Amino acid sequence: MDNNIFKDIFLETNRLILRNFTNEDKNEFFEITRDPLIYETLPEDHMYSKNEISEIIDWFIHLYSMNSLGNIPKFPLAIILKNEQKLIGDIGIGQYSMDKSKMEIFYFINSKYWNKKYMTEALDVFLKYVKDHKLVFSLIGTVVPKNIASSNLLIKNGFIKIKHDYKDTRDMYELKIWYKYVQSNGNGI
Secondary structure (H helix, E strand, O other): OOOHHHHOOOOEOEEEEEEEOOOHHHHHHHHHHHHHHHHHOOOOOOOOOHHHHHHHHHHHHHHHOEEOOOOOOEEEEEEEEEEOOEEEEEEEEEOOOOOEEEEEEEEEOOOOOOOOOOOHHHHHHHHHHHHOOOOOEEEEEEOOOHHHHHHHHHOOOOOEEEEEEOOOOEEEEEEEOOOEEEOOOOOOO
16 A cells, blocks of 8 residues: 555645644754643653654654554644744644554644644644545544543544543543445445
8 A cells, every 4th residue: 555645745724734744843843842831731741852852753754654554653744833834733643552453643732822723723634634545443532631622622523532541541532434445346345
């Protein structure tokens, strides 16, 4: 299967561009990760160093050519504010760390851009891409319970709350994506 569906991505909304990360994003992404408020919504337990961010971006870039249907360790895209050409966050899918058989959606933006519906735009166009390219059959999303905006965003996009994990202190949501596969003779399966 052609893995070009993971390379040279350019998704556009009225205010945003979603695209693959590049080496030029390292400094801006590092600056975004200095925002202490985003760590209240993410599973990370520490702020990454500049070197760690550089290694993460290198890994992201490497994954674009390594990902394939059925094997997507992580597929992240940069969220760019179109009118400023500024990196404000990321969005993507990847294997859920607690259960590699599940695929998880992840996203964040710098708190300076919260409550402006940017993530709503990003999630809409990204989920359309995931569905159109049949990247996954279902997705989970995990949310810190006090992050009501993120919970509402997932629900608005068809995710259903399936559990609250008291050990992990995260609520889990799931989105089922169903496809009708067609055999070569044209008959539905």
